[in-house]
Amino acid sequence: MPQLAIETSCDDTCAAVLDGPVVLSNVISSQADHERYGGVVPEVASRHHLDLVVPVVEAALAGAETGMDDLDSVAVTAGPGLIGALLVGLSTAKAIAAPRRIPLIPTDHLHGHVAANFLEPDPLEPPFLCLIASGGHTMLAGVRDHAGFEVLGETLDDAAGEAIDKAARMLGLGFPGGPGLERLAATGDPGAFTFPVAMSRDPGLDFSFSGLKTALVYIGRDLGEEGVAERAADLAAGFQAAIVNQLVTKLGRALDDGDWPAVALGGGVAANGPLREAVATLCRERGIPFKEVSRELCTDNAAMIGSAARFTRALPYPEYVGFDAFATGPRGSR
Numbered sequence: 393m394p395q396l397a398i399e400t401s402c403d404d405t406c407a408a409v410l411d412g413p414v415v416l417s418n419v420i421s422s423q424a425d426h427e428r429y430g431g432v433v434p435e436v437a438s439r440h441h442l443d444l445v446v447p448v449v450e451a452a453l454a455g456a457e458t459g460m461d462d463l464d465s466v467a468v469t470a471g472p473g474l475i476g477a478l479l480v481g482l483s484t485a486k487a488i489a490a491p492r493r494i495p496l497i498p499t500d501h502l503h504g505h506v507a508a509n510f511l512e513p514d515p516l517e518p519p520f521l522c523l524i525a526s527g528g529h530t531m532l533a534g535v536r537d538h539a540g541f542e543v544l545g546e547t548l549d550d551a552a553g554e555a556i557d558k559a560a561r562m563l564g565l566g567f568p569g570g571p572g573l574e575r576l577a578a579t580g581d582p583g584a585f586t587f588p589v590a591m592s593r594d595p596g597l598d599f600s601f602s603g604l605k606t607a608l609v610y611i612g613r614d615l616g617e618e619g620v621a622e623r624a625a626d627l628a629a630g631f632q633a634a635i636v637n638q639l640v641t642k643l644g645r646a647l648d649d650g651d652w653p654a655v656a657l658g659g660g661v662a663a664n665g666p667l668r669e670a671v672a673t674l675c676r677e678r679g680i681p682f683k684e685v686s687r688e689l690c691t692d693n694a695a696m697i698g699s700a701a702r703f704t705r706a707l708p709y710p711e712y713v714g715f716d717a718f719a720t721g722p723r724g725s726r
């Protein structure tokens with residue numbers, strides 16, 4: 393029987409219908425309104441989710457040619473994320489599940505990014521090493537089973553996507569900045585400016601991206617507004633290369649430290665072409681298979697939440713009626 397999955401942790405309103413690991417429909421409605429603020433405004437995101445969540449769920453059900461009464465469970469992102477945004481998805485999921493007395497499966501968003509790799513076609517079986525790089529997180533996840541992961545290293549300050557979005561804003565690109573920065577970088581020279589690759593001498597597996605952002609601010613100050621506009625492609629290329637370099641250096645180090653038979657990616661930054669190429673090259677050199685999850689399953693989506701839900705405890709009715717969302721998660725094993 394089909395399962396409905398709902399994801400509203402940030403600014404994308406998402407619903408999907410799955411039959412086990414098979415995605416029957418996957419609908420994503422991205423909120424364009426945040427562009428003029430240069431970042432996600434939590435209150436605006438929550439209000440948009442309220443407007444969008446019912447039509448997005450209906451579109452997902454229609455796409456899967458199924459109805460609400462045919463569902464056997466509802467999976468929903470419980471956290472981490474923006475609390476107001478999460479509550480819209482959680483309340484919607486409860487309102488669909490409770491009258492039908494079907495189970496609700498509160499799911500971890502980051503487990504979702506990992507679990508995107510478990511979907512058909514070509515699901516990846518644990519154990520594997522997963523680099524998660526998104527708007528709010530950057531971490532190396534050791535995945536030993538389907539039910540969770542161990543955080544082997546994570547960012548000490550900004551997430552990679554957050555740094556990319558701030559750089560894109562400085563370069564006059566839209567929000568979110570990743571796709572625009574990637575397009576602009578393709579026409580620039582990554583060696584034209586020197587950007588620091590932070591933490592490269594640090595023996596651990598943690599990341600840091602705030603110094604890179606500061607370096608861009610200083611280079612921009614020296615160049616002046618016109619200079620930045622003239623050299624925007626070179627700046628984008630250099631910045632992107634420094635991000636990719638740090639991510640791939642740490643991924644390589646984690647492969648040195650552990651006995652991982654495969655590598656996977658997750659999170660919005662994993663949609664980045666040069667990152668995917670660099671990881672593919674690293675894996676080729678090491679003779680390790682690299683699972684390339686589709687770009688649509690890297691950025692936020694509900695199919696990945698349905699996938700994680702398959703390995704998460706389902707709450708029977710009425711256990712979930714008082715269940716609350718959580719904004720932040722604990723470091724360590726999930």
Ligand SMILES: Nc1ncnc2c1ncn2[C@@H]1O[C@H](COP(=O)(O)OP(=O)(O)OP(=O)(O)O)[C@@H](O)[C@H]1O
Binds near residue numbers: 553574659663664691
């Ligand atoms: N092609 C790309 N290149 C680089 N970055 C990209 C690309 N596409 C999207 N991104 C970045 O991915 C991020 C969004 O990823 P995602 O949707 O997983 O994040 P999030 O859900 O906001 O954060 P989290 O998953 O940590 O809660 C943004 O910072 C965006 O700029």
Ligand SMILES: [Mg+2]
Binds near residue numbers: 527659660692
């Ligand atoms: Mg995400």
